[in-house]
Amino acid sequence: MLRFKFLPKFSFIIPFAFVVFTIIGTQLHELGHIAVAKYYGYETALYHDSMTYYHKRIMQDEDYIKLKELYKKNKNLEYEEFSQNVKDEVEVLNKNLDKKYSKQVNNSGLYVTIGGPAQTILTSIIGFIILLYRRRKRYDFKLLDWIAVFLALFILREVFNFCNAVFSFLFFNQINFSGDEFGISSTLGFNQWLLPSVMLITGLILSLYVIFRLIPIKYRFSFIxxxxxxxxxxxxxxxGFLGEWVFRLF
Structure with missing residues (x-):
């Protein structure tokens, strides 16, 4: 149910809050990957839109140092623009490193991938539980309730990722996707769309319930x-720009 009443002051605050929680949600998602990688003893690095992990010993490996130097010398070029000799050398070095430092020991690579979506889902569930608990009491929404709303809506990441993939498929003919859920489905031997579809349905059910059942009616239209x-x-x-700038700064 909606009341088509626009609340100007409230409607100014909510976009700002969504910007902030988009950033927080992205970093928490990547920290979910990092937590699992740390558990398996990997070195990790956090970026504004991703994370990487690698064996601790790799930093001192001669092949890794050579590979790093090659990329440094060609830093102004895309990989496709490398000379064939450089490409061949990069391929040899990567193969050597893959032999010495396999990422998939005891399925750790799969678990690291699962860590991000698992963190997102867990955060959403925590927010949802807080909202359900506080719903028993009859009062107007307080700050804690709104924080719980944004935590619960972290699950919208799953909806956005699915829609983004569909858009790329329909308009750019993309057929392989790098998202966590697609990778997990493929690794487990399922169709790559299976887990993203399940997460889409889960995300829609949870987010629609929060918006249309838990947020007070007077706020709903403006909130949407x-x-x-x-x-x-x-x-x-x-x-687009802020994340990369912040991580370059720090």
Whole structure:
């Protein structure tokens, strides 16, 4: 149920909050990957839109040092623009490193991939539980309730990722996707769309319940409009320029 009443002050705050929680949600998601990688003893690095992990000994490996130097010498070129000799040398070095430092020991690579979505889902469930608990009491939404709303809506990441993949498939003919859920499905031997589809349905059910059952009616219309705008702004601001700038700065 909606009341088509726009709340100006509230509608100014919500987009800003969505921008902030888009950034927080992205970093927490990557920290979910990192937590699992740390558990398996890997070295890790956090970036604005991703993370990497590798064996501790690899930093001192001669092949790794040579590979790093090659990329440094060609830092102004894309890989496709490398000379054939450089490409051949990169391929040999990568094969050597793959032999010495396999990432998939005891399925650790799969578990690291699962860590990100698992963190997102866990955070959403925590927010959802807080909302259900506080719903027993009859009062207007407080700050804690709104924080719980944004935590619960972390699950919208799954909806966005699915829609983004569909868009890439329909308009750019992309057939292979690098998202965590696609990778997990493929690794487990399923169709790559299986887990993303399950997560899409889960994300829609949870987020729609939060918006249309838990958020007070007087806020819903403004929240939906402002939230949509804020979510897009958060994505384009963080992934477009701010995230890379912040990580270069620090």
């Amino acid at each position: 409009i402002s939230g949509f705008i804020g979510g897009l702004l958060g994505y384009f601001i963080w992934f």
